[in-house]
Amino acid sequence: MAKKAEPMATPAKKTAESLNLTKSRPSIQQMFDEVAPTYDFLNHLLSLGIDNYWRAAATSRARKLLLNVPAPRILDVATGTGDLAAAMMKITNAKVSALDLSPEMLTIARKKYPSIEFTQGCAEELPFKDASFDIVSAGFGVRNFEDLKKGMQEFHRVLKPGGHALIIEPMIPRTPILKDLYLVYFKNVLPKVAALFSRSTFAYDYLPHSVEQFPQAEAFTAILKESGFSSAEYRPMTFETSILYIASK
Numbered sequence: 001m002a003k004k005a006e007p008m009a010t011p012a013k014k015t016a017e018s019l020n021l022t023k024s025r026p027s028i029q030q031m032f033d034e035v036a037p038t039y040d041f042l043n044h045l046l047s048l049g050i051d052n053y054w055r056a057a058a059t060s061r062a063r064k065l066l067l068n069v070p071a072p073r074i075l076d077v078a079t080g081t082g083d084l085a086a087a088m089m090k091i092t093n094a095k096v097s098a099l100d101l102s103p104e105m106l107t108i109a110r111k112k113y114p115s116i117e118f119t120q121g122c123a124e125e126l127p128f129k130d131a132s133f134d135i136v137s138a139g140f141g142v143r144n145f146e147d148l149k150k151g152m153q154e155f156h157r158v159l160k161p162g163g164h165a166l167i168i169e170p171m172i173p174r175t176p177i178l179k180d181l182y183l184v185y186f187k188n189v190l191p192k193v194a195a196l197f198s199r200s201t202f203a204y205d206y207l208p209h210s211v212e213q214f215p216q217a218e219a220f221t222a223i224l225k226e227s228g229f230s231s232a233e234y235r236p237m238t239f240e241t242s243i244l245y246i247a248s249k
């Protein structure tokens with residue numbers, strides 16, 4: 001019997017696959033510079049607005065962890081257009097700093113949140129002294145780091161003893177029926193809808209690739225522990241479509 005031909009990979013899919021393999025920092029930066037103008041709109045549309053709930057859940061966890069800290073210092077890494085940093089600003093007396101690789105994402109962040117101090121830089125070489133922060137947060141960002149372990153070691157380095165990292169990432173559901181539904185949406189519907197609006201030809205093909213290949217749940221908590229954290233746990237959210245990691249120094 002003749003073998004069914006594999007569908008040809010489009011140039012966008014090929015670019016997405018190769019970027020996911022290298023996570024080359026200049027290319028990641030360029031991709032986020034390109035998606036910046038439509039990032040917020042597409043984020044809310046494609047997540048049906050639930051992305052704000054995920055940031056609120058991380059903020060509420062931070063608030064609980066900071067109960068005994070009178071003037072907490074918080075760093076939001078891979079802040080993008082600044083929404084998680086702004087959510088963290090709602091914590092009483094918090095001083096929030098935020099950092100991202102992409103100048104275009106930061107231009108939008110600074111317009112939206114003029115009271116937050118934004119720095120351009122990379123997670124693998126954080127321009128902050130050891131033991132500076134009570135919380136380091138990152139929303140949907142660490143999956144893109146060129147050197148994940150170095151990034152996590154940097155999160156650990158800039159945290160004060162007893163401080164915590166709070167990391168949100170998309171999750172591939174583990175329950176079979178949820179997983180099937182999610183993957184159809186994530187791989188077939190989402191890139192097509194995004195292509196109607198985004199300037200980047202491949203960013204939304206890269207997204208499902210990068211999520212599928214990123215270490216999830218126990219695999220990522222193991223990396224957090226190898227990077228120096230004394231404990232690491234996770235909490236799946238919204239039918240296992242997103243996951244909050246909590247690691248302590």
Ligand SMILES: C[S@@+](CC[C@H](N)C(=O)[O-])C[C@H]1O[C@@H](n2cnc3c(N)ncnc32)[C@H](O)[C@@H]1O
Pocket residue numbers: 025028029032043077078079080081082083084099100101102105121122123124138139140141142144145146
């Ligand atoms: C999907 S966006 C997330 C933005 C935001 N945190 C949010 O909650 O919507 C990922 C961000 O990570 C940034 N990023 C990727 N690699 C980075 C790195 N190595 N260092 C700093 N930022 C990085 C990108 O520039 C991009 O703005």
